[in-house]
Amino acid sequence: xxxxxxxxxxxxxxxxxxxxxxxxxxxxxxxxxxxxxxxxxxxxxxxxxxxxxxxxxxxxxxxxxxxxxxxxxxxxxxxxxxxxxxxxxxxxxxxxxxxxxxxxxxxxxxxxxxxxxxxxxxxxxxxxxxxxxxxxxxxxxxxxxxxxxxxxxxxxxxxxxxxxxxxxxxxxxxxxxxxxx
Amino acid sequence: xxxxxxxxxxxxxxxxxxxxxxxxxxxxxxxxxxxxxxxxxxxxxxxxxxxxxxxxxxxxxxxxxxxxxxxxxxxxxxxxxxxxxxxxxxxxxxxxxxxxxxxxxxxxxxxxxxxxxxxxxxxxxxxxxxxxxxxxxxxxxxxxxxxxxxxxxxxxxxxxxxxxxxxxxxxxxxxxxxxxx
Numbered sequence: 001x002x003x004x005x006x007x008x009x010x011x012x013x014x015x016x017x018x019x020x021x022x023x024x025x026x027x028x029x030x031x032x033x034x035x036x037x038x039x040x041x042x043x044x045x046x047x048x049x050x051x052x053x054x055x056x057x058x059x060x061x062x063x064x065x066x067x068x069x070x071x072x073x074x075x076x077x078x079x080x081x082x083x084x085x086x087x088x089x090x091x092x093x094x095x096x097x098x099x100x101x102x103x104x105x106x107x108x109x110x111x112x113x114x115x116x117x118x119x120x121x122x123x124x125x126x127x128x129x130x131x132x133x134x135x136x137x138x139x140x141x142x143x144x145x146x147x148x149x150x151x152x153x154x155x156x157x158x159x160x161x162x163x164x165x166x167x168x169x170x171x172x173x174x175x176x177x178x179x180x181x
Numbered sequence: 182x183x184x185x186x187x188x189x190x191x192x193x194x195x196x197x198x199x200x201x202x203x204x205x206x207x208x209x210x211x212x213x214x215x216x217x218x219x220x221x222x223x224x225x226x227x228x229x230x231x232x233x234x235x236x237x238x239x240x241x242x243x244x245x246x247x248x249x250x251x252x253x254x255x256x257x258x259x260x261x262x263x264x265x266x267x268x269x270x271x272x273x274x275x276x277x278x279x280x281x282x283x284x285x286x287x288x289x290x291x292x293x294x295x296x297x298x299x300x301x302x303x304x305x306x307x308x309x310x311x312x313x314x315x316x317x318x319x320x321x322x323x324x325x326x327x328x329x330x331x332x333x334x335x336x337x338x339x340x341x342x343x344x345x346x347x348x349x350x351x352x353x354x355x356x357x358x359x360x361x362x
Binding site: 011021023026027030031033034035036069071072074075116155156157158159161162163164165167168169170171172175176178179180181 | 192202204207208211212214215216217250252253255256297336337338339340342343344345346348349350351352353356357359360361362
């Protein structure tokens, strides 16, 4: 999966780059590790933000954080901090020699979206490599929905409130697509 | 639901009080709001910690945070910062005049735990009020498992790694118990 910090929308629908949230590095690395993902990419074009994320990664991976908390070190092994989706594909192609199927996620209903069941079936069928895109801020920019091979239906709660944190949405989506029942 | 900061275990199994994480206030308020919960309790016996959490709540509820982000204000309405479970029950009894069924959650397998399906059925049957307990640190202390009316089975990922953040576990559990499919 990839957590996108650009291009995403702000509260007014403008395309912006968001700042990295420290806990997104931790929570989503642990989530990726729990559900057996191959990689967790944090994507931002802002060099200073990548440096910050890299320092946090290195602390838990190579610094004393790794010996203090080996489970955290284990999870952080999946994290890659990259500039854009081109770097993601380079990393994946180098390792897997396969085309990558992009899946966009978001809180809004969009026409042609795949249901969780349909997506789960496709994953279980095998032979394809999926990259799930999660948007920070107010969600992925339209260009990523246009570019994606599939759009996944939104997670619905009990009513109309659809403002889950991206960390919570990602957890629920991983469970729905990959969780054991 | 209640997020417990005492009594919980530390990495060595000792019973401790943990510090409040700012993002737990935000993420779990939004989660509670999404899944139609009645309240989200943050439980800590440490007065300074309650003051801190209260200041954050007030900022998003009554301060300029509320006008900047009305969706966040909406979610924070469910948050109550309390000292212990006695205060939780007082608040619930005052509002609902019913006994509360305590449900403990954790990452370890425990004998007699209810499956998600069993718990979902009980909730849908109605007539009962459930309080789900989530542990910070290395999980709820044994005394809370002893005290609970039910223990919920753990969330399982793809393998043996069972170190989900409490925020992610709570999101998955709410979705499994209350989510629309």
